[in-house]
Amino acid sequence: MRKFGLIGYPLSHSLSKKYFTNKFEKEGIKDAEYELYPLESIKDLPNLIASNPDLVGLNVTIPYKEQVISLLDALDPKAKVIGAVNTIKIEEGKLTGYNTDYYGFKDSLVKFIGAKPMPKNALILGTGGASKAVKAVLEDLAIEYRFVSRKPNKGQLSYEEVNSSPNYLSTTSLIINTTPLGMSPNEDSLAELPYDQLTKDHFLYDLVYKPRKTAFMQKGIAAKCWIKNGLEMLHGQAEAAWEIWDK
Numbered sequence: 001m002r003k004f005g006l007i008g009y010p011l012s013h014s015l016s017k018k019y020f021t022n023k024f025e026k027e028g029i030k031d032a033e034y035e036l037y038p039l040e041s042i043k044d045l046p047n048l049i050a051s052n053p054d055l056v057g058l059n060v061t062i063p064y065k066e067q068v069i070s071l072l073d074a075l076d077p078k079a080k081v082i083g084a085v086n087t088i089k090i091e092e093g094k095l096t097g098y099n100t101d102y103y104g105f106k107d108s109l110v111k112f113i114g115a116k117p118m119p120k121n122a123l124i125l126g127t128g129g130a131s132k133a134v135k136a137v138l139e140d141l142a143i144e145y146r147f148v149s150r151k152p153n154k155g156q157l158s159y160e161e162v163n164s165s166p167n168y169l170s171t172t173s174l175i176i177n178t179t180p181l182g183m184s185p186n187e188d189s190l191a192e193l194p195y196d197q198l199t200k201d202h203f204l205y206d207l208v209y210k211p212r213k214t215a216f217m218q219k220g221i222a223a224k225c226w227i228k229n230g231l232e233m234l235h236g237q238a239e240a241a242w243e244i245w246d247k
Helices: 016-026 042-050 067-071 077-082 101-113 129-140 159-164 215-222 231-245
Strands: 002-008 032-038 055-060 087-091 094-098 121-125 144-149 174-177 203-206 226-228
Touching (some): 016 032, 055 231, 067 094, 087 231, 101 129, 101 203, 101 231, 121 129, 129 144, 215 226
Parallel strands (some): 002 055, 121 144, 174 203, 203 226
């Protein structure tokens, strides 16, 4: 039996096991199973692999998409450029890291915008591992972007700056939440932004997919924005991961 799974902490919000279990049943894949492996520390990964010799593939979620890189034997070129890993292939004890978030987000974003003109600029909320795949997609689509962070580095914006200026939201049509704010069970949490500046021309994309309509998205609904959650991205990155594992 081939074992696959998800590492991260916590994992109570995850739909990955349900997705892959349904996929295996629907497609008649009888030699595979998918489990959740909550790790309180990324340092526990070698023990997990040693105690599960049938483990051949892992997904990686918050907060380990960057931390896991130091424990890998090899990196796919795209993952190396992005600087974050959400998929690991295990072959003969060798761990190779990939980033399928990139493909899941890119396909989903293009569908989200549809026939409308691609936004010229964006705000990326958060600077964690998921934000790096989003950044790479925006660069490849020639969309200018700024990061917004609670602890901004040089060139990044603070939430205070965005809130104190009428310009950032009014001149930015795409806003992408890459933080866990709003994720179940903390469904009332959301980034502090001047939501009263939103218009029907704004696109709000939330990488969170549980609940289906986050507090961030509800603000968009109130302002008649275009909104989307991360469920389609989740499915897209999962299928891209399966293509890597099942080669």
